[in-house]
Structures are given as C-alpha cells and as structure tokens.
Amino acid sequence: MKTNAKQLMMVVAAAALTACSSNTDLYDTNVINEGKQVSAKESYVENFAKKYPNVDLNQSWDFSTKQSDYRMGSNNKVRTRANDGGITAGSWYEVDNNTLAWMHEQLVEGQDNRSLGNPFYMTVPGNDFTIIPIYQGQAGAMWNLHVVVDGVDYLVWEKINKTSLGGSDENVQDETKTGTIQIKDLDNDEWHNLHGQWYDWGYGHWNSLYNTDGTDRWTPDWSEKNQVTAVRSTPYTFHDFPVGAEMYFYLDVTVSGSGEWDGKYHEINNVGAHESSLKGQMLALQNVPRPANIAEDNEVMIIGCEDADLKDSDWDCNDVVFLVYGKTVPKPIKIEEGDEIEEVKTVRYMIEDLGSTDDFDFNDIVVDVTEIRTISPTYTNGVVTKWNEKGKRQEAVIRHLGGTLPFVLKIGNKEYAAGGQDTFQTSPDLKLDDVTGWTGLNGAHNVSIEVEQKNSEGVFKVQFPKAGEAPMIIAVDPSQGWMTERQSVPADWFYTND
Known part of the structure; x- marks a missing residue:
C-alpha cells in the first residue's frame, strides 16, 4: 500500500x-x-x-x-592483511568408495556423533596439504567453507547452487557451467553437475552423495531412484602458509537448514552463522584408511561438519564431509576446559x-x-x-x-x-x-x-x-x-x- x-x-x-x-x-x-x-x-x-x-x-x-562468529583468544585477532600463503584449486579427484564406506561406519546418519571429536583448532604443517569435499548427508543448508590461518580469513570452497549461478534454470542445467562436485550416472557412466535440477537445494542438492552407502533412495520429487556409481570433486591445495600458525575452519551458512523464510530480508534460523571447529561444529577423524588414489607417504584425515547449532540439530556431523591429505596434515588440538x-x-x-x-x-x-x-x-x-x-x-x-x-x-x-x-x-x-x-x-x-x-x-x-x-x-x-x-x-x- x-x-x-x-x-x-x-x-x-x-x-x-x-x-x-x-x-x-x-x-x-x-x-x-x-x-x-x-x-x-x-x-x-x-x-x-x-x-x-x-x-x-x-x-x-x-x-x-x-549471528555468532568464533575466533581464537584476544591475542590472535583476525587481521585484514594477507600473508604469503595461498589456496589453489586442482583437477578432479574421484572419491574412493572405500573411504565413503569407512566414513559411513563412523558418522552414522541421524546419530549424535559428537563423542568422536572435540572443539579444536589446528597448526599448519611444514608441507602443502589438500582438502576435498567428498560427501553430504541429509542437510538442508548451503554454506561456504572458510579457513582462518594466522588470523587471516580465506574463502576455500563455495557450494555451487542455483543462486550462485545467477538464479536461472538455464544456467543451472547448463553442463558447461561446471561446479565443484559431479556424479557419474548409473545408466550411462557420464559425469553430470550436481546442481542440475530445479529441486537441487536443501535435501535434494547433494542427495546423490549419500546414496553411496548402498541405501535405496529416491529423488526429492519421487520420480525415480537416484543412485550413482561415483563422485568426483575439486581439490584445494594449501601452500606456503607459515609453519606452526594456528588455523581453524568454519562453514558460513548461506541458506538456512530449515528452508523457511521470514518473507522479507533474510532466511530465518542460522543464515549468516559461522559453524566453527572452535565451537564443536566440526570433528576431526584421524587414522583414516588411505584411499587407493592417494600416495602411500601421505597422511589422511576426515573433517565432518554439523551445519546448524539449533535445538533440533541431530549432531551426526556428516552434513558436509571433507577429506584432508598431505605428507603431514594439520594436527587437531583439542580446546580443553579452561581454554578460551x-x-x-x-x-x-x-x-x-x-x-x-x-x-x-x-x-x-x-x-x-x-x-x-x-x-x-x-x-x-x-x-x-x-x-x-x-x-x-x-x-x-x-x-x-x-x-x-x-x-x-x-x-x-x-x-x-x-x-x-x-x-x-x-x-x-x-x-x-x-x-x-x-x-x-x-x-x-x-x-x-x-x-x-x-x-x-x-x-x-x-x-x-x-x-x-x-x-x-x-x-x-x-x-x-x-x-x-x-x-x-x-x-x-x-x-x-x-
């Protein structure tokens, strides 16, 4: 009016x-x-x-x-200057299904898995290391992955979705607009972008990934079974960061896990929240069986993430899962009682x-x-x-x-x-x-x-x-x-x- x-x-x-x-x-x-x-x-x-x-x-x-952000104590405030480190995107990494099978045994869907880890930060190793998104469970949110190294905030990975591709159905369905995650079709062995349908947000956006546990799932519109034979992702390699510097990851939530809008300015619940390893929104799984396509002299770690700190969160910590590998990987350091x-x-x-x-x-x-x-x-x-x-x-x-x-x-x-x-x-x-x-x-x-x-x-x-x-x-x-x-x-x- x-x-x-x-x-x-x-x-x-x-x-x-x-x-x-x-x-x-x-x-x-x-x-x-x-x-x-x-x-x-x-x-x-x-x-x-x-x-x-x-x-x-x-x-x-x-x-x-x-919304809350989390950071190390007052002696390690976020800086605005850059340092010498960098993050480089690589070519496709095909996820080893054995890795996914092991991960499913650890991060059971719908189960509170917090006892497997602790709030943590890490320290930068003396070598390059790589992080790869490999899996999403039944998550309704969308997010970007950030890392803070030596007080400097870096965007590592942006989850591709319809909005980030300009909002048009034509862009979403254009296979030339390659995202960072692709799936291999069960019927014809072709790789396809994971953001290829109108319903690909929330539960539907990565629904194919949690099919790799062998369960019989359907597409969100119940039109057909949606099983795939393989998943491949873009790896991100960290290089030239100061050895021993403190670092931690967080998810920047861009679409709420509830999928509910207040109708005007922003989506309700946890849009804009920073779901951080410092606060226990992530856990680090070590002693991970080495995937066959990673060299024998590499260490491997899995980081599982819970994308919402809400009263109805299930804390299965598999809303999005990342694989980390390198000659040595960043070592998780538990935030103990008394640590701030x-x-x-x-x-x-x-x-x-x-x-x-x-x-x-x-x-x-x-x-x-x-x-x-x-x-x-x-x-x-x-x-x-x-x-x-x-x-x-x-x-x-x-x-x-x-x-x-x-x-x-x-x-x-x-x-x-x-x-x-x-x-x-x-x-x-x-x-x-x-x-x-x-x-x-x-x-x-x-x-x-x-x-x-x-x-x-x-x-x-x-x-x-x-x-x-x-x-x-x-x-x-x-x-x-x-x-x-x-x-x-x-x-x-x-x-x-x-």
Missing part, C-alpha cells in the same frame, strides 16, 4: 517528539534548532514515502541476524545525517558495533555440555563516512566526534575502544548521532527509529555493503506491502 496522510502525520509527530532536546557541550550553536530540525525531518519523511511507496513504515528497522575462545556478534548501523532530505543511500556514517564474549567449555562424558562466559567487552569500527557534516556519534556510553569535508567519502576502518552500555543485541539500539548542520542551522539529532517512523538509521548484518553516493538502498531491504 502507499503511505496515507494519516500515517504520514503520525510519523511527522513522532519525529517532532524526538527533536525536543538541547545540548550545551558539543557545538558552538549551543542549542538544537528545534524548528528547523522538525522541518527537515518532515521533509525527509515525505520524500521517503515518495521514494518507497510500498514500504510499510510499521516495522522494525533492525534487519540484523546477530571468543564469540563475536556484530551489528552494522547505516546512518543518514539529514544533510539532504531526499538522499537514502544510508552511507553518511557506517559503523560496526561488536560484542565479544570470552567463553570456555565444560565437558561431560567427553562431550561439551556448556560454554562458560569468562568476560565480555564491546568495541566499534567506523567503516565509512559518506557525509560532509561534522557529527558526534553516540554508542551506549561512548561518544566520538568526527566527520566534515576532510573525511567525505572515506572508509577509515577506525576502531573505537572502551565502548560500554551498547544494548543492540537485545534489540534496544542505543545508537544515535548529533549533526552540526550547514549554514548555522543548528544541531540535529538522529536516533534509531521506532516502528511507524521513517528510518534515518537501519541495522543490518556486517556483510551488507553500503551504497555509492546518492544511490538509494533498494526497497527490498525493507518489508513491503507488495
């Missing part, structure tokens, strides 16, 4: 209520120019309604999932500074606010039953400044003055320590700005909007990029009444 006049008047009234405050500390103007601020906000609301006629104003403007890792949750705030009332790029100020919890495991009968909080801190990083006006940013109890012509269109990645009192993870977004307007029009205050107000601040995931100058955010970022 289009915003009606009554709703618009209510929004303007709400904007006026938030304008009635004074400030004597921040600027020479001494006082927030109440009348001009109300007028500017009225104009902004009207222009927002014109720009987004189908956006429902009666909604939360918090679109962040607040960090759980990290971040919300990105995109802010308009009211320098212009018809500009909806939400890039005048982009700031990430993070809460870091230090946690340590408790084991019961060899399985982690509790993660204990040992400490907590907050920090923020100013990612981008797309405005020209000076401002004071308030995050909880933290205040920071910045902005102006000198910082226009810069991305400083400026870290703010000593942030306290931020309550955004609870949905109470105590983030605001006070902006010194041009032409001595006073200081305008912008707060996180309530439902029913036109937003000048929105909360999103930290993976959400910001728009270029004067390019409005798309309407589908918001809930609409289409």
Whole structure:
C-alpha cells in the first residue's frame, strides 16, 4: 500500500517528539534548532514515502541476524592483511568408495556423533596439504567453507547452487557451467553437475552423495531412484602458509537448514552463522584408511561438519564431509576446559545525517558495533555440555563516512566526534575502544548521532527509529555493503506491502 496522510502525520509527530532536546557541550550553536530540525525531518519523511511507496513504515528497522562468529583468544585477532600463503584449486579427484564406506561406519546418519571429536583448532604443517569435499548427508543448508590461518580469513570452497549461478534454470542445467562436485550416472557412466535440477537445494542438492552407502533412495520429487556409481570433486591445495600458525575452519551458512523464510530480508534460523571447529561444529577423524588414489607417504584425515547449532540439530556431523591429505596434515588440538575462545556478534548501523532530505543511500556514517564474549567449555562424558562466559567487552569500527557534516556519534556510553569535508567519502576502518552500555543485541539500539548542520542551522539529532517512523538509521548484518553516493538502498531491504 502507499503511505496515507494519516500515517504520514503520525510519523511527522513522532519525529517532532524526538527533536525536543538541547545540548550545551558539543557545538558552538549551543542549542538544537528545534524548528528547523522538525522541518527537515518532515521533509525527509515525505520524500521517503515518495521514494518507497510500498514500504510499510510499521516495522522494525533492525534487519540484523546477530549471528555468532568464533575466533581464537584476544591475542590472535583476525587481521585484514594477507600473508604469503595461498589456496589453489586442482583437477578432479574421484572419491574412493572405500573411504565413503569407512566414513559411513563412523558418522552414522541421524546419530549424535559428537563423542568422536572435540572443539579444536589446528597448526599448519611444514608441507602443502589438500582438502576435498567428498560427501553430504541429509542437510538442508548451503554454506561456504572458510579457513582462518594466522588470523587471516580465506574463502576455500563455495557450494555451487542455483543462486550462485545467477538464479536461472538455464544456467543451472547448463553442463558447461561446471561446479565443484559431479556424479557419474548409473545408466550411462557420464559425469553430470550436481546442481542440475530445479529441486537441487536443501535435501535434494547433494542427495546423490549419500546414496553411496548402498541405501535405496529416491529423488526429492519421487520420480525415480537416484543412485550413482561415483563422485568426483575439486581439490584445494594449501601452500606456503607459515609453519606452526594456528588455523581453524568454519562453514558460513548461506541458506538456512530449515528452508523457511521470514518473507522479507533474510532466511530465518542460522543464515549468516559461522559453524566453527572452535565451537564443536566440526570433528576431526584421524587414522583414516588411505584411499587407493592417494600416495602411500601421505597422511589422511576426515573433517565432518554439523551445519546448524539449533535445538533440533541431530549432531551426526556428516552434513558436509571433507577429506584432508598431505605428507603431514594439520594436527587437531583439542580446546580443553579452561581454554578460551571468543564469540563475536556484530551489528552494522547505516546512518543518514539529514544533510539532504531526499538522499537514502544510508552511507553518511557506517559503523560496526561488536560484542565479544570470552567463553570456555565444560565437558561431560567427553562431550561439551556448556560454554562458560569468562568476560565480555564491546568495541566499534567506523567503516565509512559518506557525509560532509561534522557529527558526534553516540554508542551506549561512548561518544566520538568526527566527520566534515576532510573525511567525505572515506572508509577509515577506525576502531573505537572502551565502548560500554551498547544494548543492540537485545534489540534496544542505543545508537544515535548529533549533526552540526550547514549554514548555522543548528544541531540535529538522529536516533534509531521506532516502528511507524521513517528510518534515518537501519541495522543490518556486517556483510551488507553500503551504497555509492546518492544511490538509494533498494526497497527490498525493507518489508513491503507488495
């Protein structure tokens, strides 16, 4: 629906209520120019309604999932610089069916297999090593595999699906668009991409792989049996990483294991979650029988992954399985009781500074606010039953400044003055320590700005909007990029009444 006049008047009234405050500390103007601020906000609301006629104003403007990331302790924070290491994709590796048979005996489908492993990290060996996706069990999610080596995050493997191929059925069915997994057809011995049908997501996306255990399964539409004779995958070889450096893997979930959508911005449950070996979402199986097509002087390890840490997760740890081999392989190191890792949750705030009332790029100020919890495991009968909080801190990083006006940013109890012509269109990645009192993870977004307007029009205050107000601040995931100058955010970022 289009915003009606009554709703618009209510929004303007709400904007006026938030304008009635004074400030004597921040600027020479001494006082927030109440009348001009109300007028500017009225104009902004009207222009927002014109720009987004189908956006429902009666909604939360918090679109962040607040998913957890995990990392080593505070002495090993993720860096942004690269190091000398690299990852190279190789030619096809045909999975040894004996390897799959052994894996099935260990990682029994639908059984809680956590007792076979522990939360772990690894250290880089003194030689190259290779990792290969070899199997998927009954998993509904999609994910990308990442590795963090010496604090640097690398994308190793992206699961090919319809979305990653542009969303068209024609692309999905085009065998020339070779994915990273192929199956050999039982009838004609031909290799085919595993993303070749419309139903190939969730349970259906890799359903052929779990047929290699000899069970009699059907395609998701129940049209025919779907057994294959072989599977082949792209191997990824790690080379030239610093010997002894700490490393760990995680799955970045791109499609939820539930397959349920909230209908608007993102898929519910664990989209955006990082299912990490540090948190026990993966287990490392050693003493794996060496596949016939791997040289005798190589060690072999299997990493099994659980793709969701949800109340109904089965913990069979075979949602996706990787084979690792090399002269020596990275050695898993158990995270013991008393050892500490960090759980990290971040919300990105995109802010308009009211320098212009018809500009909806939400890039005048982009700031990430993070809460870091230090946690340590408790084991019961060899399985982690509790993660204990040992400490907590907050920090923020100013990612981008797309405005020209000076401002004071308030995050909880933290205040920071910045902005102006000198910082226009810069991305400083400026870290703010000593942030306290931020309550955004609870949905109470105590983030605001006070902006010194041009032409001595006073200081305008912008707060996180309530439902029913036109937003000048929105909360999103930290993976959400910001728009270029004067390019409005798309309407589908918001809930609409289409």
